[in-house]
Amino acid sequence: MESVIVGVCVVGFHHTRSVVSHHRMLFIANGSRGPEVEYWIGGSTDLSTRWANLPFQSLPDGSHSHEEDYSYFMLYYEPDPYNPSEAEQEPTTFFGISCNRQIRTTELLHKSADVTRSTVQKSVVVVARKPIFGPIREKLAVVTRAYFLQGNFEDRTIITTLHDNLVQLFQHGIGESELYNGMSLRELIYRFRWKTLVLFKALLLEPKILFFGSNTELLCSSQFSLVSLIPGLIDHLDDCSSPSLDSLENMVSRSSSLKSSDRESMLKYMGLPLQIFGRGGVFNSYTPLQQLESLTCGETRFYLIGSTNSLLLSQKYKYADILVNVDENTVEILNPAYTNCLQLTAQDRKWIDALSYSVVLSWTDEILGKSESVSFVGSEDYIRQQFDEYLMALLSTVKYDMFLRRFGEHPPAEALIPHIDGNPVADFGPDWIAQWKVTNNYRIFQKCTDDELFDVVLPQHVSHGGMSFEDVQKKMAM
Structure with missing residues (x-):
């Protein structure tokens, strides 16, 4: 049985040469970077490279004005016919949930060369085959907060652990109650x-x-x-x-x-x-x-x-x-x-x-x-x-x-x-x-x-x- 969890990734917003309005990402100038997938774990293929909009869905417009925010979104999945592991699959929909936060650069223990602003904004994203946002949300919140508190975004051990735990949690599938969890x-x-x-x-x-x-x-x-x-x-x-x-x-x-x-x-x-x-x-x-x-x-x-x-x-x-x-x-x-x-x-x-x-x-x-x-x-x-x-x-x-x-x-x-x-x-x-x-x-x-x-x-x-x-x-x- 295929894993319910497709993958987990980290998305970061890079200010380098980007043009930013008060809506944060109204548009980006040619040659800029903006939001990017920095890390992916899950399966044998980095599927995030197929979803050009995933970084923008993970860091929504206006999210910088909140200490913490979540986004739920859909991703069109089209199997690669040249990839043996995907050859028998059909096009379908995957579901993403992201938790985004920001931190002052002065609080970072390790600051990479591309950090040029006073704050750093990132999101941790889980991609699943079903919209099980409720059961995932709390675990995602805890991991994202801990990821930021450690002050070193290069250390992604906790992201890998999140992926492994979620795969194990849903290894026997999901029930109707889990799909309704989190919807009020x-x-x-x-x-x-x-x-x-x-x-x-x-x-x-x-x-x-x-x-x-x-x-x-x-x-x-x-x-x-x-x-x-x-x-x-x-x-x-x-x-x-x-x-x-x-x-x-x-x-x-x-x-x-x-x-x-x-x-x-x-x-x-x-x-x-x-x-x-x-x-x-x-x-x-x-x-x-x-x-x-x-x-x-x-x-x-x-x-x-x-x-x-x-x-x-x-x-x-x-x-x-x-x-x-x-x-x-x-x-x-x-x-x-x-x-x-x-x-x-x-x-x-x-x-x-x-x-x-x-x-x-x-x-x-x-x-x-x-x-x-x-x-x-x-x-x-x-x-x-x-x-x-x-x-x-x-x-x-x-x-x-x-x-x-x-x-x-x-x-x-x-x-x-x-x-x-x-x-x-x-x-x-x-x-x-x-x-x-x-x-x-x-x-x-x-x-x-x-x-x-x-x-x-x-x-x-x-x-x-x-x-x-x-x-x-x-x-x-x-």
Whole structure:
């Protein structure tokens, strides 16, 4: 079995002859060096030489203004056909997490000749086959701090030890809980409240979504938290680093059996995870300027990306259909094509307001929203369960709507029709459903699911029914 850990590297920022704006790396003059990979350990090949943007992803714009910061990003991996160890592999996505810090040169015990400024900035990076950022983060933080404290960057023994420990830690693979570790759904809901559902429904429509924020880790974790709301998607991001990848679609098949008590069986039967980032799509939680231009041309039709460069705010209409400002907790729909379809219905608002209320009610700054400090209602597991139920009800309703349009008042005798008054599609938004039906992930969903999913999941909004006095109180509290 291939190691989950691909490699560990050190990236340093070299000021030699570089032109630096107040955004730190707005551009670099010809002949300058800027950020560079200084050391790589892992496998038989230094893969870092294939990723021109890795140094920029590891040392994000504005990171010099933080004592410590983290970046999560994706790397397109294309095997070398001339390398025997890679000949049988397929193009896919790798995942990087970096921890960057800086130190005054006066604190260095060993100062190399190319150190010409008062501070030195570097990052330690782990590249893995899966986005296991949570389990890696704490170990990476400890090692990076120790690496800086030793005052000698030429001594990389601790980096080698980190690599070896991580390889051993994940030698038997990873579980779902490790993939969700480090993603705070509570914080996402607390920050965006009802707008969280707008973002969730927007993601399924495959627009160009740009997240902006000054804190890189919060910027990246917010996007991963959003993506993780689609059941199983975190473990199926193999195609997200390039619009040319679509390997997962070729692996999808219609489920021939169902065990309703088994969550995995249920999700597969319902066509989950939805293949959001297939051909034409990109997800890269931190995207440097050097990579941004390549996403606005060619094969890329939609994306979910993040940036810390405030210059993009003045060019937001060029790069985004939807702009999410993590600093201000705002969601701005820039493309009029998405305005109507992303208006939440009354039932949508009732449901998300109740969910938001459960988080706000149990939130305190002291516990930083950690679910282990609260009861089940409002916890991470509760939020995930609620979105699972919402999405499956939505998928079932779409199938039921198609059934009604096909057969009307004369269904086949063998059809198991649920006792539903009218067409529940109105509670999810007909405009949204019409827009979803032109997406790539809907096409795949249709291909791999039974036409009568509503036999298994009730085709009805999870918040079906009128507004109670308690609902009104919750809505006012939001």
